[in-house]
Amino acid sequence: MKLKKVSQVADQQSFNDIIAQAPVAMSLLRGYDLVIESANGIMLEVWGKDKRIINQPLADALPELKGQPFISLLHDVYHTGVPHRGHEAMVYLVRNHITETCYFNFVYQPVTDAAGKISGVMVVATEVTDQVNSRRKSEDAEERMRLAAEATGLGTWDLDLQTGNIIHSPRLAEIFGRKSNAVIGHQELRNIIHPQDLPVIIKAFDKALQTGIYFYEARVIWPDGTLHWIRTTGKVLYNEDHVPLRMLGTLIDITEQKQILDKLQKSEENLRLATQAAELGTFDMDLINRNLIWDKRCRELFGITTEVPVNYDKTFLTGLHPDDREKTDNAVNRAFNKELSNGEYDVEYRTIGIDDKKLRWIRAKGKVLFNDNDVPLRFIGTVLDITENKINEIKKNDFIAMASHELKTPLTSLKAYIQLLLAKAGSTGDTFLLNALQKSEKQINKMTKLIYGFLDLSKLETGKLQLIRERFDMNALIEEIVADNLPIAQSHHIIFEARQPVYVNADREKIGRVINNFINNAIKYSPKTTDINISLDMGSDYVKLLVKDKGIGIKIKDQQNIFERFYRVEDASTIGFSGFGIGLYLSAEIIELHKGSIGVNSSKGNGAEFYFTIPV
DSSP, X not given: OOOOOBOSOOOHHHHHHHHHHOSSEEEEEETTTTEEEEEOHHHHHHHTOOGGGTTSBHHHHOGGGTTSSHHHHHHHHHHHOOOEEEEEEEEEEEETTEEEEEEEEEEEEEEEOTTSOEEEEXXXXXXXXXXXXXXXXXXXXXXXXXXHHHHHTOEEEEEETTTOOEEEOHHHHHHTTSOTTOOOOHHHHHHHBOGGGHHHHHHHHHHHHHHSEEXXXXXXXXXXXXXXXXXXXXXXXXXXXXOEEEEEEEEEEOHHHHHHHXXXXXXXXXXXXXXXXXXXXXXXXXXXXXXXXXXXXXXXXXXXXXXXXXXXXXXXXXXXXXXGHHHHHHHHHHHTOHHHHTTEEEEEEEEEOTTTOOEEEEEEEEEEEEOTTSOEXXXXXXXXXXXXXXXXXXXXXXXXHHHHHHHHHHHHHHHHHHHHHHHHHHHHTOHHHHHHHHHHHHHHHHHHHHHHHHHHHHHHHTTOOOOOOEEEEHHHHHHHHHHHHGGGOTTSEEEEOOOSOOEEEEOHHHHXXXXXXXXXXXXXXXXXXXXXXXXXXXXXXXXXXXXXXXXXXXXXXXXXTTTSTTOOOOSGGGTTOXXXXXXXXXXXHHHHHTTOEEEEEEOTTSOEEEEEEEEO
16 A cells, blocks of 8 residues: 655544544554554554553553564654555564464555644554465475475476476486486376386376376386386366366385385295295294284194184194193293293194194294384294104114113123223232223223113103102212212312202202213313312202313304204314214203203303203
8 A cells, every 4th residue: 555645634533533444454653752643443453452552652552562673663764754664574462461473564654744744653554464374384384295205205296287287396307217407298207107007107197087096106217228116196186167177296216115025025935935845834923812824734734624713822732732732832932032032933842633633743943023122023933744754763762762771781791890800900910901991991981871871862852751859969969970070080170169058859860960961071172180160059949050161162153052962063173072962962951851941151262161050
């Protein structure tokens, strides 16, 4: 609004009436102090005041203007006589006791008296707060959309369906293999599409005109000849007659996702073929409701002939042989403890077919997946029918047990004869004969231990190795075993300091075998004249025995397998050491029967600490 200078003042009442009836906010400020002479209702509403401010200086009526530029601007107009216009100027006003941020278009127009002297300033204002806020919200939304598109690698486009013109973002040009500053037309974009995928795009475009939704995935050919995948999502805008006017949307490069998906599909197919070839069954356990997903082969191995839902407690545990349920359930629960097992699951058990009642031997291997807090999320794995191998193994163990049993009698007689000859050779003074007989007895003792080891192995694997528990003092047992080993350990120092009695309820003879195995290994694999330290610690509900040597040590990779059946460390440091690799395996199984734990701490060249714990 352009106001001319007022060269003369009309009738004051008439002038005030004009201000009061004006359709915009108006007020008249008199003198240097800018006293409010008049203000219409619209201006009072803008200021958030009532008529009581009339005849007050503006600075007193609106104290919130202090520190803002408007009083100073009014003074400039009053002194210079030059009008001042503001556009979308921001001002803080107190309205309804609340400080608000407002925006105005305004004019400060000087007013003169009859003598032509400036006597005041006319203020005309229009509030545009809503328009400014709406525009800024729109701009903020556009900026957020732009930033989101850039962050996610999205290209954006806007197609005029009437003219065929397209506006696109720089990112879209990059997705099509062009420089970001390239401008690409709609038809050119279509020409970049792989010819085999062009019908897909045409069909999606025609469908979008009908439904309003535009979507497709297709391949594009870059100028360098490489192939890339894109995904487009769009929306059609119509006029009131449902004539399509514009289509706008986003586009993203999905080449990497497609490659990963392709590799995953190939891996899944290879896995499917491998499991079929190996006759493996697969399982996947929901750890929330304990339901299981079994494939066809897994169901066969549990004798299930229907597609009934499978549950861990009602199906899996029920389908196990009664003697294997507790052991298998413990193995599963151990796998759920990351600290104990790192999620690894490996167990053999028997199943009794739920429908066919057939007995099968199963080898199951699995892995538990954990979240960042080590809480188990998923349990997956495979199962394999090992019935035939187990039957052959049982037959082999039966043969070993029978052979070992048959060897015991002549070996016992041979040992008795050697001992008689030793007694007589001692009185003859024939040192050669005495030495030869002592060596013979030593070899017979080795053979005896070996035969008893095989007997224990066969009993263990047929489930016939039983514990005979009794209450005894561990200190006394250790001292007894140390004394028995002194003749063969004269080149080493076996150190054990007995304390107060430590009583346990266990199989004394079998625990003795474990301790003896630890000591024999320490003697075998450590240099002469070195110490072998034995310690016994008592906890609140357990006892721990540890045998420490200064021998050749064990590599980390061998420590993971050393308690497995027939496993022997094979490297330059073990050449010349005899053994079948069953001593530590039997020791581990004996400790497991006692519901204890067994382990080793070692590093190559730094000796080894073998230990076990059993409940008191």
